[in-house]
Amino acid sequence: xxxxxxxxxxxxxxxxxxxxxxxxxxxxxxxxxxxxxxxxxxxxxxxxxxxxxxxxxxxxxxxxxxxxxxxxxxxxxxxxxxxxxxxxxxxxxxxxxxxxxxxxxxxxxxxxxxxxxxxxxxxxxxxxxxxxxxxxxxxxxxxxxxxxxxxxxxxxxxxxxxxxxxxxxxxxxxxxxxxxxxxxxxxxxxxxxxxxxxxxxxxxxxxxxxxxxxxxxxxxxxxxxxxxxxxxxxxxxxxxxxxxxxxxxxxxxxxxxxxxxxxxxxxxxxxxxxxxxxxxxxxxxxxxxxxxxxxxxxxxxxxxxxxxxxxxxxxxxxxxxxxxxxxxxxxxxxxxxxxxxxxxxxxxxxxxxxxxxxxxxxxxxxxxxxxxxxxxxxxxxxxxxxxxxxxxxxxxxxxxxxxxxxxxxxxxxxxxxxxxxxxxxxxxxxxxxxxxxxxxxxxxxxxxxxxxxxxxxxxxxxxxxxxxxxxxxxxxxxxx
Amino acid sequence: xxxxxxxxxxxxxxxxxxxxxxxxxxxxxxxxxxxxxxxxxxxxxxxxxxxxxxxxxxxxxxxxxxxxxxxxxxxxxxxxxxxxxxxxxxxxxxxxxxxxx
Numbered sequence: 001x002x003x004x005x006x007x008x009x010x011x012x013x014x015x016x017x018x019x020x021x022x023x024x025x026x027x028x029x030x031x032x033x034x035x036x037x038x039x040x041x042x043x044x045x046x047x048x049x050x051x052x053x054x055x056x057x058x059x060x061x062x063x064x065x066x067x068x069x070x071x072x073x074x075x076x077x078x079x080x081x082x083x084x085x086x087x088x089x090x091x092x093x094x095x096x097x098x099x100x101x102x103x104x105x106x107x108x109x110x111x112x113x114x115x116x117x118x119x120x121x122x123x124x125x126x127x128x129x130x131x132x133x134x135x136x137x138x139x140x141x142x143x144x145x146x147x148x149x150x151x152x153x154x155x156x157x158x159x160x161x162x163x164x165x166x167x168x169x170x171x172x173x174x175x176x177x178x179x180x181x182x183x184x185x186x187x188x189x190x191x192x193x194x195x196x197x198x199x200x201x202x203x204x205x206x207x208x209x210x211x212x213x214x215x216x217x218x219x220x221x222x223x224x225x226x227x228x229x230x231x232x233x234x235x236x237x238x239x240x241x242x243x244x245x246x247x248x249x250x251x252x253x254x255x256x257x258x259x260x261x262x263x264x265x266x267x268x269x270x271x272x273x274x275x276x277x278x279x280x281x282x283x284x285x286x287x288x289x290x291x292x293x294x295x296x297x298x299x300x301x302x303x304x305x306x307x308x309x310x311x312x313x314x315x316x317x318x319x320x321x322x323x324x325x326x327x328x329x330x331x332x333x334x335x336x337x338x339x340x341x342x343x344x345x346x347x348x349x350x351x352x353x354x355x356x357x358x359x360x361x362x363x364x365x366x367x368x369x370x371x372x373x374x375x376x377x378x379x380x381x382x383x384x385x386x387x388x389x390x391x392x393x394x395x396x397x398x399x400x401x402x403x404x405x406x407x408x409x410x411x412x413x414x415x416x417x418x419x420x421x422x423x424x425x426x427x428x429x430x431x432x433x434x435x436x437x438x439x440x441x442x443x444x445x446x447x448x449x450x451x452x453x454x455x456x457x458x459x460x461x462x463x464x465x466x467x468x469x470x471x472x473x474x475x476x477x478x479x480x
Numbered sequence: 481x482x483x484x485x486x487x488x489x490x491x492x493x494x495x496x497x498x499x500x501x502x503x504x505x506x507x508x509x510x511x512x513x514x515x516x517x518x519x520x521x522x523x524x525x526x527x528x529x530x531x532x533x534x535x536x537x538x539x540x541x542x543x544x545x546x547x548x549x550x551x552x553x554x555x556x557x558x559x560x561x562x563x564x565x566x567x568x569x570x571x572x573x574x575x576x577x578x579x580x581x
């Protein structure tokens with residue numbers, strides 16, 4: 001149980017008053033149910049811990065899918081002054097640029113109903129998945145470094161997708177501050193054979209059907225309508241991102257001892273943004289972010305090819321196109337608002353998604369009038385949400401919102417709880433065809449292991465951090 | 481590195497297993513012993529140790545393994561600093577560490 005005192009501001013907002021060495025308050029977005037869940041782990045303490053870091057602006061924030069992470073809570077958002085602030089690998093997470101990509105098609109449920117099993121099997125064999133999986137791509141050292149520099153554009157140049165896909169990717173699929181010379185040989189080695197792989201755990205590729213539209217205008221802009229078949233991909237930077245996080249964290253733990261402030265948790269190890277260590281991490285993290293964008297771009301291409309092959313239809317008939325690609329584990333330098341004033345900040349979103357408002361210059365023309373698409377994957381079988389960014393999120397949460405359902409149960413508890421169950425059969429009864437590489441993955445990923453996606457989305461919608469546009473339900477799922 | 485008798489090898493305790501991680505505790509009589517046990521513990525988290533036996537002892541420097549020969553139990557994504565401690569009590573060193581799995 002948490003010893004942190006939460007003071008309620010309104011139906012969806014709670015605050016932690018600054019105490020001890022906290023430099024700013026904490027603000028947590030949650031309803032009663034989600035706040036009760038948060039009180040059961042150390043995550044509220046972690047919100048308070050983040051508020052100790054130098055240069056933090058306004059408040060240490062947490063989204064309703066908050067749960068305990070390493071250092072920062074998952075669901076944590078914190079923005080730092082470029083001159084006086086810090087950057088922390090614990091504020092990004094191990095899976096750097098873990099993110100979600102949503103593709104729309106011109107297909108409707110009836111077009112694939114009889115072919116669903118074949119489609120899932122096709123995707124399962126075309127998309128390498130599972131623990132430590134490697135793919136058919138073999139990169140040379142030099143080629144891998146080009147991936148780290150160019151991100152999704154590398155994939156497009158190699159024929160995986162089209163330049164239009166880059167328009168529909170957060171930051172056009174490239175973190176400009178990447179410097180491959182900041183990435184170790186070990187990290188490069190781990191990344192070499194994993195580009196174009198899904199990985200394991202909560203990562204997935206899902207065929208979904210648009211179930212309900214909440215906002216006609218935004219849905220039209222995003223090109224989604226009821227009954228339409230869409231595909232969602234959830235994965236990140238694989239072993240490369242983990243290795244980079246691990247190495248820089250160890251370096252920063254040492255470095256932190258020389259700093260002029262005390263850390264409440266070693267996992268919050270950080271460096272001033274203007275220091276050599278801080279710049280080094282930012283440049284290496286950007287490389288992992290680019291790798292992840294290239295990864296999702298390659299996976300999208302293979303998905304499109306599989307649809308063509310299985311359905312024996314042309315790319316034009318299938319019409320697969322990128323709706324948007326968001327990252328939800330990242331630190332990024334952005335022009336944001338602090339008390340109504342624009343300021344360049346380094347925002348950490350760890351299990352949180354950028355949610356830019358209508359009119360933002362970084363949005364593609366097609367979406368500029370409605371705002372940025374925000375993609376929220378639910379647990380296996382629950383479906384997913386498509387939201388849109390708001391002005392209020394820009395003013396209040398450094399343009400950020402939630403990222404998913406958030407775990408409730410440990411992997412081993414979920415395995416035990418579902419030991420005698422045939423999870424794939426249960427899902428089939430709900431009309432979801434699922435294939436997984438790992439023996440235990442489906443049991444670890446049972447829906448009860450997660451918070452209710454509806455609760456999480458209702459909080460960000462109710463608090464005005466983003467608005468519901470559409471809900472999708474899963475019909476086919478490939479897991480690691 | 482000093483070898484340990486088989487009956488002393490049972491000092492590995494699984495502490496907790498919470499959301500996405502695994503908390504482990506192990507003890508040793510010296511730092512070298514502690515690290516040896518920690519190494520065994522980590523290997524035991526990744527592969528099924530019942531299928532590992534001592535064939536030959538030699539000093540090696542090695543990385544990686546052959547996944548074809550061993551059933552992988554899980555992937556250790558990272559060894560974290562979350563609540564990491566090494567404590568000394570009655571001549572024994574006890575380490576606690578949380579693995580991200």
